[in-house]
Amino acid sequence: MNLRLNSTTVLSVGTRIRAFALIWPSASIVAVATALAGSESLKITDAWVPTVEKSGGDVPLLMTIRNESSSPDALIRVRCPVANFSEKHTVDRGEGSPAMRAIPSIPIAASSTTVLKPDAYHVMLLQTRQMLAAGEAFNCSIVFQKAGTIETEVKVHGLP
Numbered sequence: 372m373n374l375r376l377n378s379t380t381v382l383s384v385g386t387r388i389r390a391f392a393l394i395w396p397s398a399s400i401v402a403v404a405t406a407l408a409g410s411e412s413l414k415i416t417d418a419w420v421p422t423v424e425k426s427g428g429d430v431p432l433l434m435t436i437r438n439e440s441s442s443p444d445a446l447i448r449v450r451c452p453v454a455n456f457s458e459k460h461t462v463d464r465g466e467g468s469p470a471m472r473a474i475p476s477i478p479i480a481a482s483s484t485t486v487l488k489p490d491a492y493h494v495m496l497l498q499t500r501q502m503l504a505a506g507e508a509f510n511c512s513i514v515f516q517k518a519g520t521i522e523t524e525v526k527v528h529g530l531p
Contacts, residue, residue: 412440413479413518418511418525420496423503430503432457432494432511432525436485440517445476446494448514451525453503454496462490471495476516505529 418434432451438444449457460471469490477492479485487493507527514520 413438413444413515413521415513415521415523418523419528420503420525421530422505422527423499423501426499426501428499429495429497430454430499431489432487432496433489434487434513434523434525436479436487438479438481438483438485441481442517443481444479444518445516446479446513447476447516449494449496449511450514451496451509451511453500453509455498455500456496458495458497459492460495461492479515503527 414437416435416437418432420430420432423430432449436446446459449459451457458473459475459477461474461477462469463472477485477487477494485492505527508524509527510522511525512520513523
């Protein structure tokens with residue numbers, strides 16, 4: 372099968388595939404560079420979880436996120452090898468006692484610092500796969516809408 376570009380140029384299927392193969396890697400490089408550039412505007416510090424004495428429980432993942440960009444972002448996903456699932460939560464303080472509620476994303480305002488803590492926005496790691504002892508550490512992938520994926524070290528702390 373041939374493709375006619377104009378009245379005199381015809382490209383074969385093989386030529387079109389070779390042209391696409393040349394263009395595709397450069398498009399991928401642009402996408403990766405964009406994600407890396409976006410992640411430089413977000414800084415994650417003080418990521419930690421409390422100790423867990425048995426597997427199968429739920430534990431809050433707490434951290435500080437600094438957005439050095441002039442545009443807002445959103446935390447949309449967290450992947451950690453120590454848990455089967457994760458959920459983003461907020462705490463509702465309506466009538467009665469405060470209650471956690473799952474939300475689709477955690478907003479990260481422009482040029483600001485967002486602290487994820489138990490009584491506000493936070494991430495719950497659900498169905499832990501192992502015990503977590505004080506002093507241990509593991510890595511998680513934190514995925515943002517604009518900045519992309521940021522790998523961060525999470526430390527395990529005992530509660531005071």
